[in-house]
Amino acid sequence: MPKAEITWADFAKLDIRTGTIQEAVVFEKARVPAYQLKVNFGELGIKKTSAQITERYKPADLNGKQVLAVVNFPPKQIAKFMSDCLILGAVEGDDIILVQPDSPIKNGLPIG
Numbered sequence: 001m002p003k004a005e006i007t008w009a010d011f012a013k014l015d016i017r018t019g020t021i022q023e024a025v026v027f028e029k030a031r032v033p034a035y036q037l038k039v040n041f042g043e044l045g046i047k048k049t050s051a052q053i054t055e056r057y058k059p060a061d062l063n064g065k066q067v068l069a070v071v072n073f074p075p076k077q078i079a080k081f082m083s084d085c086l087i088l089g090a091v092e093g094d095d096i097i098l099v100q101p102d103s104p105i106k107n108g109l110p111i112g
Helices: 008-012
Strands: 016-026 035-040 046-051 066-070 076-078 081-083 089-092 095-098
Antiparallel strands (some): 016 066, 076 081
């Protein structure tokens, strides 16, 4: 079911950027299986996030993978881990498929 309509101004508030996963490890303290990721966003630096993408991906498969993420959310504490971005993915039941560029591009580019 579609969500409520938003305005262009609402969309413009999102800062979605390209990044490359540099590290992926199992998030042992997560209630739902997840990984802790470190993502390089170029000039924006390295940001951390927790991602529930264990159905489709193994940590070794994620290293070097380019992704899209919202980088202007306030930090969120998950167990004893601070997440400061949100990786984007398509949700199909318990499976999440990462949204990613179809060819290598520079880290930190804005999506609009």
